[in-house]
Amino acid sequence: MRHITHIFIHCTATPQTWGYKELMAEFRNKGWKAPGYHYAITPSGELLTLADEDTVANGVKGYNQHAIHIAYIGGISIRNGKTTPLDNRTTQQRQTITRLLRQLRTRYPQATILGHRDIWGSNPNKWLKACPCFNAREEYSGI
Numbered sequence: 001m002r003h004i005t006h007i008f009i010h011c012t013a014t015p016q017t018w019g020y021k022e023l024m025a026e027f028r029n030k031g032w033k034a035p036g037y038h039y040a041i042t043p044s045g046e047l048l049t050l051a052d053e054d055t056v057a058n059g060v061k062g063y064n065q066h067a068i069h070i071a072y073i074g075g076i077s078i079r080n081g082k083t084t085p086l087d088n089r090t091t092q093q094r095q096t097i098t099r100l101l102r103q104l105r106t107r108y109p110q111a112t113i114l115g116h117r118d119i120w121g122s123n124p125n126k127w128l129k130a131c132p133c134f135n136a137r138e139e140y141s142g143i
């Protein structure tokens, strides 16, 4: 078993209509050997497993060796061809994320739960990405 120090929350930064096929195709198109996330959660709350937890996924450069990556499908608003960050998690997505985090917490009691953007600290001016478009560190601090 890998030693897990971090559990990262992401958004896929894609339309909410994307599913397993589209996500895996995107990772292949990027030339990645492993998916960007271990788990993705659809707007209906379905949990998709993209990689097993012993696989090193491609979510956050420099952290992947010791990280589990979770993404909700969505995280952007597309208007007039312009894409902006948006926390559009559905109630079902929120429930599945919380349930998954509680399960992971039992397997990795020492792991820190962070949003992707939190690797750059708490100052939004320092964030290179908005992902996951909400304060995951705070929201999941009790898990």
Ligand SMILES: [Zn+2]
Residues within 6 Å of the ligand: 009, 010, 011, 059, 116, 131, 132
């Ligand atoms: Zn991310």
